[in-house]
Amino acid sequence: MTTDPAALASEYFETITDLMARIRTEEQTAVAEAARLLADQIAADRLIHVYGPGGHSNLASQEVFFRAGGLMHVSAILDEGTLLSGGALRSMAIERTPGYGRIVIEDNQLGPGDLLILVNAYGINTALIDAALTAREHGCTLIGVSSRVHADSTAPEHPARHPSRQNLHDVVDLHLDTKVPVGDAAIEIDGVAERTGAVSTFANAFTMNWLMMSTVAALAERGIDPPIWRSGNAPGGDEANGQFIANFTGRVRSL
Secondary structure (H helix, E strand, O other): OOOOHHHHHHHHHHHHHHHHHHHHHHOHHHHHHHHHHHHHHHHOOOOEEEEOOOOOOHHHHHHOOOOOOOEOOEEEEOOOOOOHHHOHHHHHHHHOOOOHHHHHHHHOOOOOOOEEEEEOOOOOEHHHHHHHHHHHHOOOEEEEEEOHHHHHHOOOOOOOEOOOOOOHHHHOOEEEEOOOOOOOEEEOOOOOOOOEEEOHHHHHHHHHHHHHHHHHHHHHHOOOOOOEOOOOOOOOHHHHHHOOHHHHOOOOOOO
């Protein structure tokens, strides 16, 4: 591969857009079904819980929370344990710690009637699977967002795996496949041993925003105009958001 910056930009751009095109083409049915489930919750004035246990997977839960154009019913579980701000090696150790995901779900008091979206680039880590199994035990509806090929290609004995060796796509009610390639980084440069140019954040953000927009559309088809965040930096943003804040203060933990 060339080392010319313009050529690298072109290759990276094409890699990312090809990946998102695959998601768009192959996940339409799953996204439509997931949007229906989310619309059911919002129509009943129930929250949509989103948890991304994993260093960079946490970004996916933040991407759709308190976000301009995003649904106010989204409640991100921003647990400090696996956030990179607490230390990258600490984050990785915690996401591999059995029982941690159970603590997070039980601390957030999720139970029957709740809907939880679990987002993780690779779909295998221990905290993630513990969170899924615990939420399922407590009667939650589960939607998983992760890469099937990455999970299926990861050896059963990999140290990141849950003791049960299960994948996220095996333990949720509905799965959206982000198709992130094994290793995440996708670009090769001559003379460099490792690949560079990770793609999972793009895949997660595209999939999650597509799901949120599809949910808004599903609600509109029912004649429901859902509360949507307007940027506080845009004209009238504070006033527009202020109409709905009282309904979510105290219900959305991270608000």
